[in-house]
Amino acid sequence: MESRKLGKELTVSAIGLGCMGMSEFYGRPDEQQAIDTIHRAIELGITFFDTADMYGPFTNERLVGRALAGHRDDVIIATKFGNERAEDGTRIGINGHPDYVRRACDASLQRLGIDHIDLYYQHRVDRSVPVEDTWGAMKELVDAGKVRHLGISEAAPATIRRAHAVHPITAVQTEWSLWSRDVEVDGVLATARELGIGFVPYSPLGRGFLSGRIRSLEDLDPTDFRRFHPRFQGENFAKNLELLDRVNAIAAEKQVTPGQLALAWVLAQGHDVVPIPGTKHVEFLEENVGALAISLSEDELASIEEAAPRGVTAGDRYADMSTVYA
Numbered sequence: 274m275e276s277r278k279l280g281k282e283l284t285v286s287a288i289g290l291g292c293m294g295m296s297e298f299y300g301r302p303d304e305q306q307a308i309d310t311i312h313r314a315i316e317l318g319i320t321f322f323d324t325a326d327m328y329g330p331f332t333n334e335r336l337v338g339r340a341l342a343g344h345r346d347d348v349i350i351a352t353k354f355g356n357e358r359a360e361d362g363t364r365i366g367i368n369g370h371p372d373y374v375r376r377a378c379d380a381s382l383q384r385l386g387i388d389h390i391d392l393y394y395q396h397r398v399d400r401s402v403p404v405e406d407t408w409g410a411m412k413e414l415v416d417a418g419k420v421r422h423l424g425i426s427e428a429a430p431a432t433i434r435r436a437h438a439v440h441p442i443t444a445v446q447t448e449w450s451l452w453s454r455d456v457e458v459d460g461v462l463a464t465a466r467e468l469g470i471g472f473v474p475y476s477p478l479g480r481g482f483l484s485g486r487i488r489s490l491e492d493l494d495p496t497d498f499r500r501f502h503p504r505f506q507g508e509n510f511a512k513n514l515e516l517l518d519r520v521n522a523i524a525a526e527k528q529v530t531p532g533q534l535a536l537a538w539v540l541a542q543g544h545d546v547v548p549i550p551g552t553k554h555v556e557f558l559e560e561n562v563g564a565l566a567i568s569l570s571e572d573e574l575a576s577i578e579e580a581a582p583r584g585v586t587a588g589d590r591y592a593d594m595s596t597v598y599a
Contacts, residue, residue, distance in 0.1 A: 279471025279547060283443050288564070289322065295336060309555060313559070315341075317559070319562070322337055325352055330358040351391060354396060356397055367397045379419075389419055395411065395428075397426065398428050405435060408435075422444070423442060424443055425445055426446040427596065448474065451479065452479040452581065458584075466545065477535065484557070487505075502588075504587065506588065512587040520580055534564075541574065
């Protein structure tokens with residue numbers, strides 16, 4: 274397994290595992306299946322595992338903690354705060370108040386069953402709280418030894434700079450894939466690279482769309498949130514299937530799966546980039562890891578660019594984009 278570095282100090286496997294879908298959003302959870310997938314990831318050399326308190330809510334951290342309990346010294350655990358939810362799942366809102374940051378960290382440590390978090394992200398930026406206040410509390414967590422490294426998710430370039438001035442950011446996490454290329458044009462990627470911050474793309478398979486396994490809403494579980502996602506609706510979905518067909522054609526010519534091609538493209542964007550594709554199936558995990566063995570020539574990258582240029586995807590990344598790039 275190749276390693277990559279986030280920021281100046283955090284070394285992780287070149288591909289991580291996003292664990293969100295093991296507990297919520299992508300259909301019905303199966304705990305044993307999820308644990309088997311995490312254990313297989315460790316066998317394959319993956320050391321970087323991503324969760325958040327709001328996934329479940331709270332159940333995903335407990336699951337990840339149990340699955341990694343015997344491997345603590347060999348893995349990097351990333352979790353997040355800021356999307357506040359109640360135990361019954363009710364969404365309370367975005368919270369960046371310092372007191373909440375401290376409480377959220379302590380609760381995550383308890384659920385994960387660990388004494389420190391390797392990478393702690395501000396999941397979303399609270400527009401009502403100066404980011405300096407939030408990051409002051411996060412810096413206190415580092416000083417107290419509860420957290421080793423800090424990250425931020427879906428933040429605007431100016432916010433990234435302000436947070437980085439309080440405490441160095443190790444990683445920026447934002448959606449990035451062949452169908453979500455905003456970071457290349459809105460200054461987020463350029464700002465991270467200017468400041469020496471690593472980049473962690475979530476949903477590098479476009480919510481699973483780029484795997485090629487979703488051709489209609491009937492391919493999704495009735496509880497799957499993608500049934501209501503803007504890019505999976507009506508004319509948007511039809512247009513995005515045309516994009517997928519172009520990706521499929523390139524993948525077939527190269528004799529790889531479309532998902533592997535999509536991941537190989539993300540991996541080819543730089544050694545400061547560590548995607549975290551999520552899955553709860555061992556077979557899909559193994560397919561994703563296979564992308565690490567795929568090299569793309571300049572001609573192939575040009576063909577992919579022609580097939581999936583920036584801005585080609587139909588529909589917004591979220592139904593409510595108000596918490597993105599705050």
